[in-house]
Every structure is written in structure tokens, then in C-alpha cells.
Amino acid sequence: MNKLKQIVLHAIIWIAIVLYFMYNNGRTEYSTIVNFVYFGIVNISLFYINYLFILPTFLNRKKYLWCALSIFFVVMIFSFIKCGLAYYFYDIVIKRGGSKVVIDFWYYYSSAVFVSCFFILLSTVLKFIQDWFLNEKVKSNLENENLIAELAFLKSQINPHFLFNSLNNIYSLAYQKSEKTPEAILKLSEIMRYMLYESNEDKVELSNEIRYLENYIELQKLRFKDNIYIKFEINGDLLGLMITPLVLISFVENAFKHGIATDSENPISISLNLTDGKLLFHVSNIKSSMNKDITGGIGLQNVQRRLSLIYKDRYRLQIDDTNDIYNCELYLNL
Structure with a gap:
């Protein structure tokens, strides 16, 4: 006053x-x-x-x-x-x-x-x-300012982390002299455009976030050529639903980094179910003993912190991490 x-x-x-x-x-x-x-x-x-x-x-x-x-x-x-x-x-x-x-x-x-x-x-x-x-x-204002600063810092970590992994993928294609290298670079440019411009908002349309996941999966398919097995399902109405950007990608990244994508009997499974504005996101994969991330899982730690700051009591994250299988189930009240 x-x-x-x-x-x-x-x-x-x-x-x-x-x-x-x-x-x-x-x-x-x-x-x-x-x-x-x-x-x-x-x-x-x-x-x-x-x-x-x-x-x-x-x-x-x-x-x-x-x-x-x-x-x-x-x-x-x-x-x-x-x-x-x-x-x-x-x-x-x-x-x-x-x-x-x-x-x-x-x-x-x-x-x-x-x-x-x-x-x-x-x-x-x-x-x-x-x-x-x-x-x-x-x-309250100080807490909000600290929250905004922390979220900005967490979000700033996503781009380098993701770019590092994607460039590694494209490097492997280029090393193999694959004809799909230009297509992979184009997919990466579309992904980076979304990350640099559209994801600057507090909330984005869920359909755009899913399109971003699809582009990432397509980029992985180019890396594995035709020897990739993945099941991606979407059930429910996306119309009008908004989500905090770059929340789901870390779980999908984790599945490709630590999982086996070439097992036809145990494909990487990604499902997204929507009911009355509530989202259930599930990712599961067979773990590979060969894919170890020396960075120590920055992406997943990052996204868990962002979820706790933004959604607070409107989310539930359950992770089952065994020697052979990794299951992740995220519930969000959008």
C-alpha cells in the first residue's frame, strides 16, 4: 500500500x-x-x-x-x-x-x-x-527471487547437458560416414530451436513438448540406424493442456543413455496417458552394463529439483532402479 x-x-x-x-x-x-x-x-x-x-x-x-x-x-x-x-x-x-x-x-x-x-x-x-x-x-519476495534464480540456473544446465549428448550421437554418425548425418543435424537444429525460444516460457503446450520428445527419439533412431526398438504411446486428449518445458526429456535421455535400445524382445517403453488434466508418464528399459555416465546423472537430479520447486505437492515420482531394469513413473497434476 x-x-x-x-x-x-x-x-x-x-x-x-x-x-x-x-x-x-x-x-x-x-x-x-x-x-x-x-x-x-x-x-x-x-x-x-x-x-x-x-x-x-x-x-x-x-x-x-x-x-x-x-x-x-x-x-x-x-x-x-x-x-x-x-x-x-x-x-x-x-x-x-x-x-x-x-x-x-x-x-x-x-x-x-x-x-x-x-x-x-x-x-x-x-x-x-x-x-x-x-x-x-x-x-516472500526474496524466496520468489531465489526460486526464480534457482530455476533459471537449473534450466541453464539442461541445454549444455543435452547438447553434449546429442553432439556425441552426431559425432558417431559422422565417424561412421553415415548418410543420415545431415538429417541428424537438421533434427538437432529443430530441437535446439525449441529449447532456445519456445521453452523460455513458464508453461508450454503439452503437444509441443511431446513433439520435442518425438524429435529426440527420431534423432536416436538415426544414430542406431535400423537396429533400434522403442515403443512410444500417447493416450488421451492433449488439447489445451500446458506443462513446464523440458521436464520429460531427462527420463527419455536416461533410457537411451543407460538402456539397451537394440533388444527386440525388450524395447524401450515410453507411454504418456492423460485423464482429466492429469498426466501419467512412464519410461522403462533394460539396463546396459556398458553405458555408464561419468557425469553422475545431472539430468535426473536437475529435473527432480525442478519438479519439487514448480509442482510441489502436485507431482509424484517413483523410480525403481534394479541391477537389470529401470522403471520411472511420473504423475503430474497439470
């Missing part, structure tokens, strides 16, 4: 309070104006001296003794001011509108101190509440 809005809100609240007590008293004559306007101005002034000057000057700087002493002297001074007003309007305040009952000075002074302390307490509580909300807002 900016300062102008805050000032207007405070003014409306104080005017409403004063008017409420004035008219709730059932009278609007001069005595009522004296009691609720003049003394109201004194109490409101006391409120803001504590709220705007004493607390920010001493309490925020942890000068507790000076804060207590300042409040004490301000309460004493304002209570004397109230007594001065009371004797100025002697017949209205001290004699209660001309009645025979006269209020004792020290009794009135102690009452003035009590009321002053109430407004000090009220301003202090408001200050604490405001500071708490402000601190929570700053903390």
Missing part, C-alpha cells in the same frame, strides 16, 4: 470512529464536540507520534531504554495537555456540564494517563502488525 492510500485509509478510520462516538452519544452540542473532537485530536496526535517517530527511531534500532523513556515522557506531557484542555473547558469537563460533581485533578490526570497509554498500545500493536506483514512480504 503506497503512502497516499495509507494516509487516506487512516483518515477515514479516525473520522468514522470520532463520528460514531459523537452520534452514538445521542447529542451533537458543543460539549460533545469538545469531548470527542478536541480530545480526539490530542489522542490521535499521541498515536502518530509513537507510530511514526518513537517506534521507528528507537525500537527499530533496538534502543529499548530510550524507547521506553520517550513513551513515558510523551504520555506524561500529553496527559498534562489533556488536563489543560479540561480546565480550559472547566464547566464542560471538570464540572460535568455544570453539575455539582467536580472531578479531582489527580483522578482526572490518572484517567488521562490511562487513555494515553491505550493509544500508545494501539499504535504499537499496529506498528508490530504492519512490520510483520512487511517482513513476510519481503521474505
Whole structure:
């Protein structure tokens, strides 16, 4: 809330309070104006001296003794001011509108101190509440900034990681002098175009993300020539569904890097099932003892961290990693 809005809100609240007590008293004559306007101005002034000057000057700087002493002297001074007003309007305040009952000075002074302390307490509580909300807002903004920075860092790791693996694949094709090398380079350029431009958004269409997976699989097929066995199934309606980009690719990459893609009896299995905006992504493969990744699985660690940051309690990841088989099942509430 900016300062102008805050000032207007405070003014409306104080005017409403004063008017409420004035008219709730059932009278609007001069005595009522004296009691609720003049003394109201004194109490409101006391409120803001504590709220705007004493607390920010001493309490925020942890000068507790000076804060207590300042409040004490301000309460004493304002209570004397109230007594001065009371004797100025002697017949209205001290004699209660001309009645025979006269209020004792020290009794009135102690009452003035009590009321002053109430407004000090009220301003202090408001200050604490405001500071708490402000601190929570700053903390939330800081957490969001840290989250954005971490996600940006995690996402920046995907491109080099993926590019490194893909270039290795194309290198093997070029080393074999394969005629499919140009096609592989074209597929890689399409994939990199998606990663550099389309995936910059927080969410992308699920159909585009699947197309990206298909391009990656086609690139792998070029690498293995005709000796690759993979089953890729999609069930359900993709229309209108959005997903965080580059979340699914790590599991598919892992299947090709650590799995056996040339076993016709045990093909790499990838399935994607959609039901009422909920996605179930499953990848399974037979593990190869020959394919060991010296990087230590950066891709999977990366994607698990991204899932926990973005989807929080809207995802479930189950990985069964045995000596022979690797199964991965990811549930996402899109």
C-alpha cells in the first residue's frame, strides 16, 4: 500500500470512529464536540507520534531504554495537555456540564494517563502488525527471487547437458560416414530451436513438448540406424493442456543413455496417458552394463529439483532402479 492510500485509509478510520462516538452519544452540542473532537485530536496526535517517530527511531534500532523513556515522557506531557484542555473547558469537563460533581485533578490526570497509554498500545500493536506483514512480504519476495534464480540456473544446465549428448550421437554418425548425418543435424537444429525460444516460457503446450520428445527419439533412431526398438504411446486428449518445458526429456535421455535400445524382445517403453488434466508418464528399459555416465546423472537430479520447486505437492515420482531394469513413473497434476 503506497503512502497516499495509507494516509487516506487512516483518515477515514479516525473520522468514522470520532463520528460514531459523537452520534452514538445521542447529542451533537458543543460539549460533545469538545469531548470527542478536541480530545480526539490530542489522542490521535499521541498515536502518530509513537507510530511514526518513537517506534521507528528507537525500537527499530533496538534502543529499548530510550524507547521506553520517550513513551513515558510523551504520555506524561500529553496527559498534562489533556488536563489543560479540561480546565480550559472547566464547566464542560471538570464540572460535568455544570453539575455539582467536580472531578479531582489527580483522578482526572490518572484517567488521562490511562487513555494515553491505550493509544500508545494501539499504535504499537499496529506498528508490530504492519512490520510483520512487511517482513513476510519481503521474505516472500526474496524466496520468489531465489526460486526464480534457482530455476533459471537449473534450466541453464539442461541445454549444455543435452547438447553434449546429442553432439556425441552426431559425432558417431559422422565417424561412421553415415548418410543420415545431415538429417541428424537438421533434427538437432529443430530441437535446439525449441529449447532456445519456445521453452523460455513458464508453461508450454503439452503437444509441443511431446513433439520435442518425438524429435529426440527420431534423432536416436538415426544414430542406431535400423537396429533400434522403442515403443512410444500417447493416450488421451492433449488439447489445451500446458506443462513446464523440458521436464520429460531427462527420463527419455536416461533410457537411451543407460538402456539397451537394440533388444527386440525388450524395447524401450515410453507411454504418456492423460485423464482429466492429469498426466501419467512412464519410461522403462533394460539396463546396459556398458553405458555408464561419468557425469553422475545431472539430468535426473536437475529435473527432480525442478519438479519439487514448480509442482510441489502436485507431482509424484517413483523410480525403481534394479541391477537389470529401470522403471520411472511420473504423475503430474497439470
